[in-house]
Amino acid sequence: MSRTKKLGPVARFRERGGVSLRKIRAEIEKSLKQLHVCPQCRFRAVRRYSVGIWKCRKCGFTFAGGAYTPTTKIGMAARRLKKTET
Numbered sequence: 001m002s003r004t005k006k007l008g009p010v011a012r013f014r015e016r017g018g019v020s021l022r023k024i025r026a027e028i029e030k031s032l033k034q035l036h037v038c039p040q041c042r043f044r045a046v047r048r049y050s051v052g053i054w055k056c057r058k059c060g061f062t063f064a065g066g067a068y069t070p071t072t073k074i075g076m077a078a079r080r081l082k083k084t085e086t
Contacts, residue, residue, distance in 0.1 A: 028068050036070045039063065046070055 010026040017025075036046040038056040045058040054070045055062045066072040 032068050039070075 008026060009029060010022050013022055013025075032048060035044045036054070037044055038046050038059060038061055040061040041056060041059040043056070043058045046054050046056050049055040049062065051067050052064055053062065054065045063070070066075070
């Protein structure tokens with residue numbers, strides 16, 4: 001696969017889709033591939049197992065989240081609402 005310094009693995013799309021779409025895709029893929037914090041053990045070891053399924057490599061905790069990130073904006077808003085009600 002082709003790579004460039006600016007876009008990384010998204011360079012495989014070459015000129016298709018335009019610059020703005022490739023930049024958006026690059027941000028999504030960057031957050032998708034990085035390690036995230038586990039909600040149970042608080043260790044940075046969460047990776048995506050499949051679409052919407054996230055798994056911690058340290059404690060083995062598996063949970064459902066967003067397609068590209070372990071938390072979604074709606075999920076965080078719901079958590080805040082629940083916290084203020086109790």
